[in-house]
Amino acid sequence: MHPCPGPRTAPDHARGPMSTGQRDPRLALLVDSIVRLSRGELSSRIEPSSARDEVDAVITGVNLLAEELEQVYEQFEKRVESRTAMLRQAHLDMMKMAMSDGLTGLANRVALMDAIEEALSLAENGDSPPALLLLDLDSFKNVNDRFGHDAGDRVLKEVASRLNQVVRDTDMVARLGGDEFAILLPAASLDIAMQVARRALEVLAERIELDNLNVHSRASIGVRVGTSGQNAEELLLDADTAMYAAKREGRSIIKVFEPVMLYSRQLRSQMATELRGAIASDELVLHYQPVVDLASHRILGVEVLVRWQHPVRGLIPPDTFIPLAEEIGVIHDLDRWVMTSSLRQLGQWRNDLHLDEDFQLRVNLSALELKQLDLVDFIRGLLREFDLPARCLVVEITETAIVTRGEVEMYSLLSLKQLGVGIEIDDFGTGYSSISYLRELPVSMVKVDRSLLAELDTRPGQHEFVAAILQLIRAAGLEAVFEGIETREQAQTLRDMGCSSGQGFYFSRPMPGDDMAALLTTTHHLRAEEHLEGARSTPSR
Numbered sequence: 001m002h003p004c005p006g007p008r009t010a011p012d013h014a015r016g017p018m019s020t021g022q023r024d025p026r027l028a029l030l031v032d033s034i035v036r037l038s039r040g041e042l043s044s045r046i047e048p049s050s051a052r053d054e055v056d057a058v059i060t061g062v063n064l065l066a067e068e069l070e071q072v073y074e075q076f077e078k079r080v081e082s083r084t085a086m087l088r089q090a091h092l093d094m095m096k097m098a099m100s101d102g103l104t105g106l107a108n109r110v111a112l113m114d115a116i117e118e119a120l121s122l123a124e125n126g127d128s129p130p131a132l133l134l135l136d137l138d139s140f141k142n143v144n145d146r147f148g149h150d151a152g153d154r155v156l157k158e159v160a161s162r163l164n165q166v167v168r169d170t171d172m173v174a175r176l177g178g179d180e181f182a183i184l185l186p187a188a189s190l191d192i193a194m195q196v197a198r199r200a201l202e203v204l205a206e207r208i209e210l211d212n213l214n215v216h217s218r219a220s221i222g223v224r225v226g227t228s229g230q231n232a233e234e235l236l237l238d239a240d241t242a243m244y245a246a247k248r249e250g251r252s253i254i255k256v257f258e259p260v261m262l263y264s265r266q267l268r269s270q271m272a273t274e275l276r277g278a279i280a281s282d283e284l285v286l287h288y289q290p291v292v293d294l295a296s297h298r299i300l301g302v303e304v305l306v307r308w309q310h311p312v313r314g315l316i317p318p319d320t321f322i323p324l325a326e327e328i329g330v331i332h333d334l335d336r337w338v339m340t341s342s343l344r345q346l347g348q349w350r351n352d353l354h355l356d357e358d359f360q361l362r363v364n365l366s367a368l369e370l371k372q373l374d375l376v377d378f379i380r381g382l383l384r385e386f387d388l389p390a391r392c393l394v395v396e397i398t399e400t401a402i403v404t405r406g407e408v409e410m411y412s413l414l415s416l417k418q419l420g421v422g423i424e425i426d427d428f429g430t431g432y433s434s435i436s437y438l439r440e441l442p443v444s445m446v447k448v449d450r451s452l453l454a455e456l457d458t459r460p461g462q463h464e465f466v467a468a469i470l471q472l473i474r475a476a477g478l479e480a481v482f483e484g485i486e487t488r489e490q491a492q493t494l495r496d497m498g499c500s501s502g503q504g505f506y507f508s509r510p511m512p513g514d515d516m517a518a519l520l521t522t523t524h525h526l527r528a529e530e531h532l533e534g535a536r537s538t539p540s541r
């Protein structure tokens with residue numbers, strides 16, 4: 001504002017108007033004042049004269065107008081100031097929102113990438129390079145599936161706060177989405193990075209208690225220390241590759257990036273592409289392994305085992321591609337193809353080979369299939385199409401999967417049982433066996449994992465251990481089947497323990513459908529002569 005230019009002592013014009021004919025000097029002052037006001041000099045005022053005539057009235061009016069304008073202007077300026085402050089805050093909030101994860105309040109991917117770029121550029125100027133840890137929670141999906149998304153969100157928040165506890169203020173914890181987290185140590189050696197990774201595993205291993213829920217939320221961690229010339233994307237990809245390797249190796253594992261990991265990842269992604277086409281181009285083949293009665297060696301049925309006849313790599317075993325099929329979502333088509341083809345095969349055999357009415361086909365089913373609401377209808381439709389009684393079919397589901405006990409899974413199991421299809425827990429003894437669940441689940445058979453049998457003759461006390469497991473299964477009202485019987489001694493021991501059925505290389509390796517048809521045509525008993533010998537040497541059981 002300009003200072004008031006009005007004179008302190010009364011000027012000429014203030015003494016009164018001019019005589020007639022003379023020009024009134026107040027008019028010039030008025031014009032001058034109006035020009036100044038129009039220029040924004042709102043503090044401009046004119047001293048009225050003592051005449052108190054019309055010109056003075058105009059002067060007073062102009063002064064009042066100037067005053068009014070000055071006040072309005074001041075208010076206006078204050079308002080502009082407060083709006084600008086609000087805008088600035090909104091901008092800051094938006095920036096924060098764009099850079100942070102809404103659920104946990106941690107930095108998000110954008111913020112992490114910015115921070116990595118900054119740390120890398122500092123390293124270019126002589127600082128130590130940054131280290132990046134990528135964490136993926138193991139079995140977080142189970143938390144969501146079993147307890148709902150609210151519980152899942154609370155677990156993620158708790159994980160975020162625990163991870164914040166293991167880092168310093170200068171480090172950054174970020175959530176990259178889902179159950180994936182990252183820790184950026186702006187300048188750190190591999191030693192330090194490993195210390196932080198181990199601490200992270202420790203804090204995550206502690207049980208998370210939410211109301212009446214107890215959740216374990218372990219993680220797999222990939223570690224990568226930056227190298228010169230790397231950009232943020234490359235560092236993240238390397239850490240991700242290491243994390244991926246950790247995940248594949250098991251739970252609660254830390255893996256440091258090695259270049260060879262990139263190669264195996266590429267190979268895997270190529271395999272994934274090929275596997276997607278394998279079902280459509282008829283590259284999957286089925287082999288069958290007999291399941292026999294241990295007392296008579298009579299063939300009770302077969303387990304169907306899928307293989308991939310790869311045009312270049314030859315016959316690939318299922319352990320190599322089933323986990324991949326589950327990961328990339330192909331397992332659904334694969335399991336349904338196996339179910340359809342093997343039931344069709346069973347229908348043909350029943351027509352052509354005059355099999356026993358009770359001859360059973362065992363089909364492995366991924367736990368993911370139990371989540372499909374149409375699974376039971378699909379199986380019912382196939383049994384009808386191939387004219388098969390439901391008791392001919394047994395589905396094998398691995399122990400780890402069945403224990404999850406989601407609502408849809410339970411619905412599928414109960415409906416299958418109601419339909420008359422047998423349900424068997426596969427690989428029993430390898431997962432998280434809780435004895436009580438054996439009695440709660442709608443299963444009728446338990447297939448004991450071959451690892452328990454492998455140590456039967458070598459490990460002290462294993463004999464008693466296997467016998468106890470067998471008793472346990474029986475006490476739960478279930479039937480036990482042993483897999484991986486490789487020797488005559490194992491077969492006899494199991495028989496003497498009172499186990500009724502089993503399978504393994506001792507009796508027969510898995511074989512293609514045609515070979516199995518030939519076998520079923522010529523014989524109903526496997527290793528019959530050895531069985532007779534065995535029976536002679538152990539006359540009573």
Ligand code: C2E
Nearest residue numbers: 305306317318319322338364365366484485486504505510
């Ligand atoms: P599994 O269901 O436990 O199948 C038994 C595995 O043990 C088969 O391996 C079989 O060849 C092998 N085996 C049988 N007898 C012996 C023995 O005396 N000694 C030894 N060392 N091994 C024996 P395979 O065919 O490689 O199958 C591996 C796993 O792949 C299966 O384990 C099953 O979990 C999965 N799988 C196979 N076919 C399918 C399928 O169609 N769908 C799904 N979801 N999984 C399948």
Ligand code: MG
Nearest residue numbers: 303364396426
């Ligand atoms: Mg099986």
Ligand code: MG
Nearest residue numbers: 426427447483
């Ligand atoms: Mg098994």
